Amino acid sequence: MADLFDTGATPTAPSPRNRPLADRLRPAALDQVIGQAHILGPDGPLGAMLAANSLSSLIFWGPPGVGKTTIARLLADATDLHFVQISAIFTGVPDLKKVFEAARIRAGNGQGTLLFVDEIHRFNKAQQDGFLPHMEDGTILLVGATTENPSFELNAALLSRAQVLVLERLDHDDLERLAGRAEAELGKPLSLTPSARERLIEMADGDGRALLNLVEQVAAWTVDAPLDPQALGARLMRRASKYDKSGEEHYNLISALHKSVRGSDPDAALYWYARMLTGGEDPRFLARRLTRMAVEDIGLADPQAQTVCLHAWETYERLGSPEGELALAQAVIYLALAPKSNAGYVAYKAAMRSARETGSTPPPMHIRNAPTKLMKEQGYGAGYAYDHDAEDAFSGQNYFPDDMPRAEFYAPVERGFERDLKKRLDWFTRQRATREGQT
Template sequence: MFDDAAPAAARPGADAPLAERLRPRTLDEVIGQAHLLAPGKPLRVAFESGRPHSMILWGPPGVGKTTLARLLAGIANAEFIVIAAVLGGVKDIREAVDRAQAARAAGRRSIVFVDEVHRFNKAQQDAFLPHVEAGLFTFVGATTENPSFEVNSALLSRATVHVLHPLSPDELAQLLERARTALDAPPLSDAARERLIAYADGDARRLLNAVENLVHSAGKVAVLDEAMLETALGELLRRYDKGGEVFYDTISALHKAVRGSDPDAALYWLVRMLDGGVDPRYVARRLLRMASEDIGLADPRALRLSLDAAEVYERLGSPEGELALAEAVVYLAMAPKSNAVYHAWNEARDFVRRDGTRPVPLRLRNAPTRLMKDLDYGRGYRYAHDEPDGVAAGERYLPDGMPDVEFYRPVARGLEIRIAERLAELRARNAGARGDG
């Protein structure tokens, strides 16, 4: 029977970290994840049923994965067995099975919670399968990584994936007030509150640790202000402004330095971003955008090199992998620039939005069945490989009745010089074959 008032565990003592003291003991105390916990939503239904299903909780740090698993065990009156995958192995899995069997003998259900389940290898993950199948315990895994890649398909097929989101600024503000009350702390200035929420970046644990540090450092004061916050967090606060105005200004400066072919400025802004605590993976994604938007076909190698840099970072991590990002930044800055494809793409999208839905000409349609052939699908299509120079000169590949368009206009830089020459030759041949020249 569902009982939202059933505690998952006794409240920890005053010496415990604030994040542990404020860990929700009931579902109504949980802040955030309304898409899963509001009435009628998937996890709320699982709680209310009293018979929870096996699941994977996927989300960034500090969003409540462990808390929800504990609450689930408390409400279901189940034995709560925790395995930390970063330290655990098959021995821990066997011990968990033994505890679950003992609980079953005593008439209790069990929930086995595996924190950072993505750190278990395939064999370790497979060890859970027969026991999940037999119903010995409910499996709950927590991961910050995409389960599609990090959890093997057999285990994934037996568990429902629930995606947890970072806490919103409003939710963090609510948690901040709860923390201030628990610490009997003075109010915060508006600037300090905004800095704290930006610093937390959706992570409840990060926020609570910061608030606790601030209150203990400030002592007895009337208001907790921004200066006290900087003193309490110091380097950590300076280094992490993700999501704030400075963050977006800095990525803008990096992008413009690359576009402006200034490798020194681009390296400076890259270091500023990494020093500021920005996730290098985010930087890698931005480099891919720059390669596509600002370099394009003037140097197609730029996109490949950016992808390689992203992969190198994934393999090496920080700080070694950051050198690959620096190499990509310098290459992008020095590469010839073209936004011709970027403009062509936007123009084509705008045209399609404004234009009606034109039918595909019969000659361009595929004809895999006899009926389609009888309906003239594919009739009259000219196979380019059988034409002189591999070009069906004069053929039209746009819908019938649609005016000719020229979305793509190469620039006179890099490889696009040769592309422009080839495109001009093809357009002249087509015009001549159609009698337009």
Template structure:
């Protein structure tokens, strides 16, 4: 009654059966790599494979387990519960008594909370299991330090265009027919996949089923197929990577790169107010008084965005980004504050010198409060040159302006007062 149908996705049909068929990971899989020069027993070390979606983490994990003699169990941290993990540990303990290795492959291991991750520790420690975890998130942030200390972290790279083009050719050989796209559209197709082989092959599957008379151009391909949404999770690693890239591009006075990272974040759905908060920080930390208007521009962007909303308000953010990127840079204010805080913590509750304290009672007058204070406005230069640091505390110079922007003018003022102070001392 029923006809058999092959509904296996192309991505599964094309899954590599040997490490030689894995593209884009030459840094760990090349014949000269240290990773593959490990002897057979070294593969029996627990490891964490870290990389973006669709780069081949699970495939590599499965292929590596073939090099370890033992029984493989595969669980997903997303859908597997505590009972399933305990069942594997029970079987692994029985395998160990028989001298058989147990390899546990855990996909999306970062979805396990800290307590759940701890359950692996004794079984890894006593050699009951060899753990191979796959994660898209930075292990430093998402995995326990105790678990990380027992595993080797292997970075799996985002697939580049060359690797994706190789995968396209494999798909064509497997199905024995060419993709219905022009040569120049092949690169466009790879760009659409954004480093994700699984997404690429899903598009290919649709293209192979097309009833089209002539090969598609790049523009036809873009209009027909949906582009992959860029990887971005506002609460995880990529969020911090991109805001760091924006901040460092601003600090490095690269206007165009700054605009690119801004656009990456906004198009991915980042909260514009979060970006503005970082612009305000950049204005005071990396520009400071080299251009006092930088802070005004950042705050104005905040006000304009709250008034206009999106998308009109995003133009105000772009204007602030351009201003901050092209402004003269100085971290003199940042360093001055940091050093003054350090002294405040290290030297405790030193009293101010008595001559700058108000004598608000007779007792305080008798103790010398306000005695000898000179009112600066009554002097010829409007500057008394008196000491305002605590007594017996050597004078510090915290603020050292750079010879850029408005701080060049501030430096002249400081030198003028320093000269007067020396004359009056």
């Protein structure tokens, strides 16, 4: 597991040189942890709990390599609790029973247990429920770690008994401090130019464990002169971006893309589009979502937007990757720069809501279908005014149910093509009022 040190930390004892660098840099106290000041500081939730000597069960939610395991271990040390670590991936129900029984015996002897469960979201509902009685009677203090959104992956009962703390990816300064601490432990600086050092930190992508692994590789090389970014890139592969096509990151990035388009920012929209592609997203999913943006957020302000998306989608299907992805990128740009209107979307939702509320209210008699003599005798279709025969091809008749007040669902905006549609709608509204006043 990642061990994130402050550059000012002093190892308590010499470490054998054959141990991994991450293990050699294991913090001895919480104040040596790099990053996560928002939860560990005096005003943070953990800082406040420790100051009050009142630690509760916790769920650590954050990306890999930010110190979840390390902080849990140090919390046990700070509170004199026995630390037990398990992984949901490798632990079954029999193993859990043994863990709980050992904790119960320990409690009987006056020793509390901090049970750290890595990847806790991997446990199913029944297994998660199994923790509850042992949390409630104080047998264990649970600290779970997850990279997935607890709201989606953990039971409400478990969440109600634990406080969720969000751990953040390490920023540039955090990683720079960690690299400096690693160089101090190694006893030599990394043989990198300043720009190559920046590239190395960038490659870690906010993951402290990944950075230490990269530092260890670079430190083992024998080079005649400091490596520049190109030489570093030739020797090291950039780590893959964190992206789960079915997980929260998928929804975060598509949300960022959609909102960038809605916000008329083509550069940001292209960035998130590229992020999803480099993460392995299916371009067909993106094509579908772009078409949805054209329908929902642009609509009749630029009816051509839908056509652009459908043509880009078809182009991708014909060309495939990577050439077809350019067509989708151009659709992203077009959508971002198109005039925006959700008037059609709002009108549709309002009409659906009204349809549900009015149930099976029939149409007025004059616009009902009258295919038989009996139906005509019953008044079906009687009084219908054929609009093409009326002045300006507009009769102004009522087409809503007789007992339903006239509704106004569609309110076009003064942007793009909808500006013209608004003029038409206003004209029809005035004509309808005139015709009604004449009857």
